[in-house]
Amino acid sequence: MKVAVVGATGMVGEVMLKVLAERNFPVTELIPVASERSVGKKLNYKGEDYTVVGLETAVSMKPDIALFSAGGDTSLEWAPKFAEAGTTVVDNSSAWRMDPSKKLVVPEINASVLTKEDKIIANPNCSTIQLVMALNPLHKKYKMKRVVVSTYQSVSGTGVKAVRQLENEIAGVEGEMAYPYPIGRNALPHCDVFLDNGYTKEEMKLAREPQKIMDDKTFSVSATAVRIPTAGGHSESVNVEFENDFDLAEVRQLLSETPGVVVQDNTATNSYPMPIFAHDKDEVFVGRIRRDETQPNSLNMWIVADNLRKGAATNTVQIAEYLVEKELI
Numbered sequence: 582m583k584v585a586v587v588g589a590t591g592m593v594g595e596v597m598l599k600v601l602a603e604r605n606f607p608v609t610e611l612i613p614v615a616s617e618r619s620v621g622k623k624l625n626y627k628g629e630d631y632t633v634v635g636l637e638t639a640v641s642m643k644p645d646i647a648l649f650s651a652g653g654d655t656s657l658e659w660a661p662k663f664a665e666a667g668t669t670v671v672d673n674s675s676a677w678r679m680d681p682s683k684k685l686v687v688p689e690i691n692a693s694v695l696t697k698e699d700k701i702i703a704n705p706n707c708s709t710i711q712l713v714m715a716l717n718p719l720h721k722k723y724k725m726k727r728v729v730v731s732t733y734q735s736v737s738g739t740g741v742k743a744v745r746q747l748e749n750e751i752a753g754v755e756g757e758m759a760y761p762y763p764i765g766r767n768a769l770p771h772c773d774v775f776l777d778n779g780y781t782k783e784e785m786k787l788a789r790e791p792q793k794i795m796d797d798k799t800f801s802v803s804a805t806a807v808r809i810p811t812a813g814g815h816s817e818s819v820n821v822e823f824e825n826d827f828d829l830a831e832v833r834q835l836l837s838e839t840p841g842v843v844v845q846d847n848t849a850t851n852s853y854p855m856p857i858f859a860h861d862k863d864e865v866f867v868g869r870i871r872r873d874e875t876q877p878n879s880l881n882m883w884i885v886a887d888n889l890r891k892g893a894a895t896n897t898v899q900i901a902e903y904l905v906e907k908e909l910i
Contacts, residue, residue: 582607582905585644585668587659588651589613589624589633592741593673596894597648600863602627604898607905614639615651636662644668645910648897664700669910671900673893675782677703678790685793688899689841690717694796695900697909702900705794706786707892708732708806708815713791714865714891715884716821718839719832723823723878725800730787732806733816734772735856736764738888739808747810764810772806781806814856815888823878829870832880836867841891846870854885862887863895 584601588594590613601608613624613633622633636655639647640662647663649656649672656676663670677683684694685703687710695702705713712730719725736743736759743759750765760769773782780788787804837844845854846868854866865886873879886892904910 582646583610583612583642583644584608584901585612585614585639585642585647585663587614587636587639587647587649587655588673590615590619590622591650592737592744593650593889593893596889597650597897598624598626600890600894600898604902606898606901610644612639612642612644614647639663640666640668646671646901646904648901649673650893650897660701669699669904670701671704671897672701673704673897675706675786677701678705678786679793685790686900687713687794687896688903689714689839691794691796692900692903695903695907695909699909704893704897704900705790706783707738707886707888708734708783708787708817709790709794710892710896711815711865711884711886711888712787712802712817712819713794714839714842714886715819715836715867715882716791717795718835718842719821719823719827719880720795720797720800722831722835723825723827725821726824727800727822728791728802729820730802730804731818732772732783732787732804733768733809733811733818734783734806735811735813735815735888736808737813738772738815738892744812747812750810760808764808767810769808770805772808780804811856813887813889814859814885815892816854816856817884819882819884820873821880821882822873822876823880826878827880829872833870836870841865842867844868844870854883856885856887859885859887861890863891865891 653676749756783806784804853868869883
């Protein structure tokens with residue numbers, strides 16, 4: 582199994598390599614790929630050194646699978662070139678997510694849509710993944726009508742430049758700014774770029790991607806995405822209105838029985854999900870589960886996950902694992 586990791590020197594790329602090793606993905610030859618400025622660098626994977634190559638070289642090496650985390654423009658240009666060479670691409674950027682000809686996959690929910698013909702597969706937005714992991718079992722049981730989500734997203738979702746900005750501000754050092762304002766001791770209601778409708782791209786991803794993943798447009802999602810000064814881990818305050826009523830104990834049980842979801846919900850012991858506990862874990866954590874007393878058939882909950890793992894690298898590797906297991910590559 583010849584595996585290329587495109588964007589191997591970036592934040593998500595590094596976590597992809599870590600997850601591939603942890604999960605013992607059947608790599609017989611690793612091809613770390615990055616931009617020209619990183620070509621020739623050495624990367625260590627499972628105790629062996631590998632030399633970083635450029636995109637052109639990587640395509641010519643005809644990997645079986647290429648895990649992409651190198652930005653939308655790179656994916657738009659290079660994913661089709663890999664696909665033409667016979668490589669199956671799993672792409673972590675937003676480039677292909679809403680393309681009707683491409684599948685958008687969270688393995689626990691809709692991996693069964695994948696076929697051998699799918700040469701470019703889209704990995705959803707990090708905030709979307711953790712949201713649908715909790716919503717999907719509840720939607721199946723109670724049928725969602727409307728979801729209102731407010732996110733509390735870490736700076737690692739922006740990238741290494743943003744992490745450095747926060748670290749510099751904590752240390753009182755002046756440095757390069759990833760955001761238009763300080764992020765330390767602050768909250769920015771501004772994730773990604775603003776669109777003509779007044780929402781950001783991140784907010785519209787949260788509105789549209791769940792419908793595609795769950796193959797259902799009967800519910801709607803309205804989102805406000807906020808960047809907060811945490812180094813890693815995204816949190817979401819979620820309000821869901823269902824068509825049918827629910828029992829809170831049954832909601833907790835449904836979520837507890839969902840693969841990849843962990844319920845942390847005991848107010849008596851101050852047990853609830855937090856980014857600090859989700860760090861370096863693959864599960865999606867759900868807590869503060871309670872009835873919305875202002876609206877019939879409505880539920881509030883709090884969802885937390887490590888955005889670099891289940892929100893990006895782990896989900897990508899899980900898609901690759903499914904492809905191998907089902908002999909689709």
